Amino acid sequence: RDAAFTAEVLRLLDNKTKPVGALGRLEALALRIAQVLGDAQPVLREPQMLVCAGDHGLAGRGVSAYPADVTWQMVHNFLSGGAAVSVLARQHALALTVVDCGVRREFEPQPGLLVRRIAPGTADALVQGAMTPEQCAQAIANGREIVRGLPGNALLLGEMGIGNSSSAALLLARLGGLDLAQCVGPGTGLDATGLRHKREVLSEVLARHEQARSPLDALAALGGFEIATLVGAVLEAASQRRVIVVDGFITGAAVLVAHALQPWVTQRCVASHESAEPGHALLLHQLGLSPLLRLDLRLGEGSGAALAWPLLVSACAILREMASFDSAGVSRQSEAGGGTA
């Protein structure tokens, strides 16, 4: 049945008034969205940008170029409309929901903010697991519940958390079976000295949690509240057949965990971009996803997902609105006369 549906969509694309395959990767994107939504005339409805925020005990170990307070400050910036993801979500009419999954400092209640705090930041993974198994399970459950409460058939993933490129690197190394040094990059902007220090710290963390090998054990030991919440969001959105737009290295790490739990979730995913963070290309390779954009972004927040969003809308519009050769009365390649064969 799936093969028949795929053949139908490919036939529709091939009959559009253009040479076969001339819209390149936009055609593959159209097929992917049609498959996720089970609709050969797909319509993306009420897209939701979900930005999960949390703090990291490891941030106290000097693994980030920014102080941990920036997580809290940036959540305010998201909500007041001045951050990159706020600007881009507004441009593309993406509903923006920010979740406090466990930021160190609390927030006053405000529109657009969901409070699903597990604790004021994770524990220091150099000393103990970043989360207890119970905290991790609660964060995943929160992510599932949040998605159940959101309308629409498309979910764009975003995040904020000073120190979370460390969690992503650790999860990639552990679950992908990769050398840690390859997975660790400058994040928001460490210099060479800072990067060397980050590699040393993360190497100790990985050794400390040698036994955390299952997806959930690794997530609890090495992850973060925002990453675990995103894992739940991805699992729920995938099971509901929403189109999931993955942002950068951190949201990609959440998809990697979800994929390790349920390999088929990546069938519901679109990789928006490949970032400048060196581990991201390795992560996308692990997921078998091909990025739409390569703009050397390294911001996170969901900014890359938002930038790629209009390409998804275009892909659907091509399928729905382009004329066929027959309907438009355009000659096909095979009808070419002798002189122009």
Place this chain on the structure above:
Amino acid sequence: RDAAFTAEVLRLLDNKTKPVGALGRLEALALRIAQVLGDAQPVLREPQMLVCAGDHGLAGRGVSAYPADVTWQMVHNFLSGGAAVSVLARQHALALTVVDCGVRREFEPQPGLLVRRIAPGTADALVQGAMTPEQCAQAIANGREIVRGLPGNALLLGEMGIGNSSSAALLLARLGGLDLAQCVGPGTGLDATGLRHKREVLSEVLARHEQARSPLDALAALGGFEIATLVGAVLEAASQRRVIVVDGFITGAAVLVAHALQPWVTQRCVASHESAEPGHALLLHQLGLSPLLRLDLRLGEGSGAALAWPLLVSACAILREMASFDSAGVSRQSEAGGGTA
């Protein structure tokens, strides 16, 4: 003065609430648009998609996978809203103007169509120059006049003309001083035999016009009415400081001619994408332009320019709407304390 303006825009970008450079190539794009418009808070107004169409005498030599009638048919498809560029222009609210620069068969007058016909198709460049110098000058003047009549501060370039990837390849080889074989590709979809034939024909054409070496001589001998009209459009738009969004191989060839006449025009240009046509990467290199998208498109029409358009809008929005560190009360990297340095 220009250096001071550039420094001002870079300072604005660096003070936005993100790590320096974290929006990657979007920041370079924002700077480029600000420079073209001379405005550090740039607003793109009334963007115009200009699709120039013309037929080619060389199409009778079997250099295209499609019959020449398709030019006329596709112009109808553009105007009735069923072509890729129609769908994408609608999505992004780009005003669409289609120009008959010299299609073999005439059109009834209709909304959205400008008639600036030089002749019903160019002459066969294997026998004589594709255009006379007078025809070529008239087409360039038409392009200038068309742009003077269009509102807005951004011009997106599109084209249609069965056989015009041959003209583009010939212009690239001649004006770029490149080996012709590198510049010739399958266009809309020639097979290996067709491609071999196209190379043989174009090699003869290039030898036949050995003397046509100046930009205008080469354009007249090897170009097309739609390409010459686009050259005029590019020259006029550049002199008016409009942002010019280049599409693929054919519109790129028009920019190459304009650049050979007035080297500074590329300062007003944004390259929307690098297509699957092998000569396009060489052409962009000649122009010194770096493409925003690489989606293996090979359709033309302006489809790639339309797909990249929202990235230009995003780049302006970042400059205009993102908060600064000071206005948002977010800590900078340099303020990081010892533990998080």
